[in-house]
Amino acid sequence: MPSIVRTFAWLEGLGWTTALRESPYGYPLIETSHVACIVVFAGLVIMMDLRLVGLAFTNAPLAQIQRRLFPWQMATFVPSTATGILLFCVDPLRYYRNVFFLAKLVLLVLAGLNALAFHLKTYRRADRWDEDSQVTALARFAGAASLLLWSATIISSRLIPNNWFK
Amino acid sequence: MLPFFQWCDGLAMSQAYRDSTYLFPLTQALHILAVTVFVGAVVIGDMWMLGWGPVGQSRTSIARSAQRVLLWAGLAVLVTGIPQFTTNALTYQRSWLFVLKMYLLAVTLVFTATVRWRVSIAEEGRLPSWVTRAVGAVSLSLWMAVTISGRLITYYG
Amino acid sequence: MKTKLFLLLLAVGAFCAVQPAQAHHAFAAEYDPMKPVTLNGIVTRMEWANPHGWIFMDTKESDGKVKHWTIETAAPSQLSRHGLKKADFTDGMTAVVKGYQGKNDPGLANGRTLVLKDGRSFYIGSVGGPNDGAEPQ
Numbered sequence: 001m002p003s004i005v006r007t008f009a010w011l012e013g014l015g016w017t018t019a020l021r022e023s024p025y026g027y028p029l030i031e032t033s034h035v036a037c038i039v040v041f042a043g044l045v046i047m048m049d050l051r052l053v054g055l056a057f058t059n060a061p062l063a064q065i066q067r068r069l070f071p072w073q074m075a076t077f078v079p080s081t082a083t084g085i086l087l088f089c090v091d092p093l094r095y096y097r098n099v100f101f102l103a104k105l106v107l108l109v110l111a112g113l114n115a116l117a118f119h120l121k122t123y124r125r126a127d128r129w130d131e132d133s134q135v136t137a138l139a140r141f142a143g144a145a146s147l148l149l150w151s152a153t154i155i156s157s158r159l160i161p162n163n164w165f166k
Numbered sequence: 167m168l169p170f171f172q173w174c175d176g177l178a179m180s181q182a183y184r185d186s187t188y189l190f191p192l193t194q195a196l197h198i199l200a201v202t203v204f205v206g207a208v209v210i211g212d213m214w215m216l217g218w219g220p221v222g223q224s225r226t227s228i229a230r231s232a233q234r235v236l237l238w239a240g241l242a243v244l245v246t247g248i249p250q251f252t253t254n255a256l257t258y259q260r261s262w263l264f265v266l267k268m269y270l271l272a273v274t275l276v277f278t279a280t281v282r283w284r285v286s287i288a289e290e291g292r293l294p295s296w297v298t299r300a301v302g303a304v305s306l307s308l309w310m311a312v313t314i315s316g317r318l319i320t321y322y323g
Numbered sequence: 324m325k326t327k328l329f330l331l332l333l334a335v336g337a338f339c340a341v342q343p344a345q346a347h348h349a350f351a352a353e354y355d356p357m358k359p360v361t362l363n364g365i366v367t368r369m370e371w372a373n374p375h376g377w378i379f380m381d382t383k384e385s386d387g388k389v390k391h392w393t394i395e396t397a398a399p400s401q402l403s404r405h406g407l408k409k410a411d412f413t414d415g416m417t418a419v420v421k422g423y424q425g426k427n428d429p430g431l432a433n434g435r436t437l438v439l440k441d442g443r444s445f446y447i448g449s450v451g452g453p454n455d456g457a458e459p460q
Contacts, residue, residue, distance in 0.1 A: 022371050024400035025400070028321040031317065039202050039313060042202045042206070044206055046202065047206045047232075047235070056232075056234065057228055057232075058231070059224065072213065154199050155195040155198075158195035159195060163353075163428070183351070183352070186352070187426060190351075253349065257451055260454070261451075264450075320374055320401075321398050321401065322401075322404075
């Protein structure tokens with residue numbers, strides 16, 4: 001796919017991506033924000049998942065926890081993604097060839113689809129989440145899948161700097 | 167402290183982590199995961215204290231549940247952290263940001279284990295709301311400061 | 324019970340406080356502290372970049388063959404702190420780099436000091452490198 005390489009090379013050569021790549025303050029700021037936002041975002045998602053699978057917060061109604069956490073999850077997801085895109089643009093040629101980065105993207109999409117599917121299936125019955133046994137079963141599955149997917153995403157991200165595969 | 171760092175450096179476990187290509191990165195990845203769960207439990211508790219969660223009975227039970235998660239995640243952080251620490255302490259102790267993070271984290275942990283522990287599970291109305299909010303705000307700020315100071319070591323340490 | 328909790332949390336803190344929070348490779352997992360190298364050659368390219376800079380250098384082996392080296396340096400903020408500037412590099416210039424060879428990649432090295440043709444010497448090591456005295460106090 002030579003046109004992708006050309007696009008990425010062009011991206012890498014742009015004034016603003018070069019400036020960011022070489023900056024003593026900008027890049028550290030973006031990278032630190034990326035990690036901080038992700039840790040909070042994923043932490044809250046995992047808390048929700050623990051409730052879904054029934055491992056924690058079992059005294060609180062499912063719908064109540066979800067309603068309270070969701071805005072904060074969205075609020076931290078947006079800067080996580082924005083900073084992630086910026087970081088990618090700084091060195092696209094390196095990242096697109098990195099197996100752990102590609103795995104991270106795939107896992108992210110899967111985690112998002114899992115969350116979307118759960119919401120679509122259960123949103124109309126939100127008031128009866130805790131009494132509806134079908135929702136409970138769905139919740140357990142979605143929660144477990146989410147825990148697995150987000151854990152794998154985090155682990156994959158941490159392995160990006162390793163040059164195990166050339 | 168230096169003799170202690172030297173002792174850590176000389177452990178067989180430290181050498182094993184230096185010799186292996188995979189041990190350190192994998193342990194570190196699991197460590198980050200444990201830290202994420204830990205921070206999740208801290209943030210949910212802090213949010214509730216700041217008044218951004220449900221009120222009444224459920225706040226206390228949520229806080230108690232969060233504390234259980236905190237302990238288990240904390241244990242995982244510890245277990246995955248020890249080998250990383252022993253293998254690197256001797257080299258990292260030259261970095262001022264590293265030392266700063268060390269002190270910051272010690273302070274934050276003492277605060278979390280004492281003041282925050284009690285305030286987060288206090289019954290609704292037992293404490294003036296400004297106290298609860300203040301503790302939540304301080305906790306959130308301290309943990310974010312710990313995270314941030316650690317990340318900045320590469321750039322300014 | 325409370326005391327145990329307290330002590331446990333303190334221990335957690337103390338230990339994770341000293342994590343190389345540069346959540347990044349540990350030096351010893353990727354580079355061999357037992358394999359110091361001194362590279363005297365031509366800098367074909369230098370990438371002044373975050374989170375690490377890269378010096379690409381060609382050296383002549385004893386058998387006359389050219390060896391290509393990829394040398395990792397600290398981030399721009401660190402390089403500047405030790406007096407180095409992006410303008411100090413020109414493609415094709417000669418330089419001497421001292422560092423440690425990669426464990427899995429013999430053409431990779433972690434740079435510790437750089438000496439330019441005009442004799443100026445700079446510390447280019449990343450945080451977490453070995454206690455070899457290269458870092459100025």
